[in-house]
Amino acid sequence: MTVLYDDIGELVTNDPAVGDGSPLGVLTDAALLVDGDRIAWAGPKNAAPAADRRVDCRGASVLPGFVDSHAHLVFAGDRSAEFATRMSGEPYDGGGIATTVAATRAAPTEALAANVARLATELRRSGVTTFETKSGYGLTTVDERRSLEIGRRFTAETTFLGAHVVPPDHRGDRDAYVRLVAGDMLAACREHARWIDVFCDRGAFDVDEARYILQAGLDADLTPRLHAGQLAPGEGIQLAVELGAASVDHCTYATDVDIAALAAGGTVATLLPGAEFSTRADWPDARRFLDAGVTVALATDCNPGSSYTTNMGFCIAVAVRDMGFTPAEAVWSATAGGARALRRDDVGALSTGRRADFIRLDAPSYIHFAYRPGVPIIGDVVVGGVSI
Ligand code: NIG
Numbered sequence: 001m002t003v004l005y006d007d008i009g010e011l012v013t014n015d016p017a018v019g020d021g022s023p024l025g026v027l028t029d030a031a032l033l034v035d036g037d038r039i040a041w042a043g044p045k046n047a048a049p050a051a052d053r054r055v056d057c058r059g060a061s062v063l064p065g066f067v068d069s070h071a072h073l074v075f076a077g078d079r080s081a082e083f084a085t086r087m088s089g090e091p092y093d094g095g096g097i098a099t100t101v102a103a104t105r106a107a108p109t110e111a112l113a114a115n116v117a118r119l120a121t122e123l124r125r126s127g128v129t130t131f132e133t134k135s136g137y138g139l140t141t142v143d144e145r146r147s148l149e150i151g152r153r154f155t156a157e158t159t160f161l162g163a164h165v166v167p168p169d170h171r172g173d174r175d176a177y178v179r180l181v182a183g184d185m186l187a188a189c190r191e192h193a194r195w196i197d198v199f200c201d202r203g204a205f206d207v208d209e210a211r212y213i214l215q216a217g218l219d220a221d222l223t224p225r226l227h228a229g230q231l232a233p234g235e236g237i238q239l240a241v242e243l244g245a246a247s248v249d250h251c252t253y254a255t256d257v258d259i260a261a262l263a264a265g266g267t268v269a270t271l272l273p274g275a276e277f278s279t280r281a282d283w284p285d286a287r288r289f290l291d292a293g294v295t296v297a298l299a300t301d302c303n304p305g306s307s308y309t310t311n312m313g314f315c316i317a318v319a320v321r322d323m324g325f326t327p328a329e330a331v332w333s334a335t336a337g338g339a340r341a342l343r344r345d346d347v348g349a350l351s352t353g354r355r356a357d358f359i360r361l362d363a364p365s366y367i368h369f370a371y372r373p374g375v376p377i378i379g380d381v382v383v384g385g386v387s388i
């Protein structure tokens with residue numbers, strides 16, 4: 001069964017070999033042929049092949065589905081009161097994570113799964129067609145494994161984050177907790193995870209603890225991705241590059257040396273505008289990364305504490321308004337950038353053979369994500385060739 005999405009005013013392919021020659025590979029007056037769950041052809045509409053069915057896009061913009069490479073969806077509870085105190089000037093230090101850990105441990109498995117299902121639906125509606133999710137609110141062997149087993153029901157991109165913070169029950173002996181994470185907890189979680197993550201930052205884990213845990217993950221065939229540089233400068237960003245991590249996330253306090261290391265290495269820097277927004281933190285200057293040639297992704301960081309949004313369009317708007325991205329760079333980072341951060345080459349672009357995951361806007365240009373902030377401009381989301 002083939003479907004031709006015809007009369008596309010602006011088709012973002014993320015294939016620099018086609019269209020205007022920019023990284024977004026924009027084709028005007030285009031068409032897209034879908035065969036099953038794959039893209040069969042993309043090109044000018046007047047050269048479109050025949051298809052079993054035709055969908056008239058009426059001059060709209062079509063772009064790859066967003067790839068959200070950083071989210072924490074397995075949790076219970078609400079921290080809106082904590083958010084309100086921050087808006088009145090309280091700093092964010094990650095201390096609220098313990099509140100979510102207590103609620104998550106107490107929640108029935110099916111309640112946690114229902115919450116992930118709700119958030120996954122929100123993500124889809126905001127145009128996210130691939131997403132990652134982490135453990136990190138269980139922080140016991142049983143609760144971390146359970147979180148990953150639940151996450152796995154919704155996505156193949158699951159990350160073991162037993163090293164989110166030292167939980168209250170181990171505050172007296174953090175070395176024992178680090179050994180637990182790198183030992184029995186990792187062994188129990190490995191089966192349900194593709195990635196391993198450590199929150200390497202002030203008040204969480206230091207660089208030696210992070211290296212020890214991530215090396216254990218590497219030895220168990222999990223690839224690292226890190227949280228680093230969110231709350232303070234530190235050695236986490238360079239550790240990520242040293243270990244060949246797929247991505248290092250937040251990078252709010254990245255130094256010039258960190259950025260040079262990222263540019264020289266292969267690790268993606270993932271910026272998370274929702275976190276700066278929701279913690280009232282200073283914005284990282286994305287130009288420093290982009291102008292140095294670092295591969296940059298944008299992700300939601302959806303979690304109940306520091307960034308409770310599933311809306312990638314909102315993140316793009318903030319990235320453009322306050323972090324120095326052009327609209328084109330922000331859209332690339334939320335699609336192709338996210339795919340690089342997850343080391344996926346089947347998503348994040350619309351060229352022959354890729355997955356048919358895309359968004360049709362109720363707007364003529366992707367620029368509208370920033371130009372019309374907060375407006376629901378998503379007309380349709382297609383996942384694996386199927387319109388939701
Ligand atoms: O990515 N930085 C650490 N982890 C989360 C926040 C977790 C929380 O506050 O619940 C983040 O921002």
Ligand code: FE
Binds near residue numbers: 070227301303
């Ligand atoms: Fe996070």
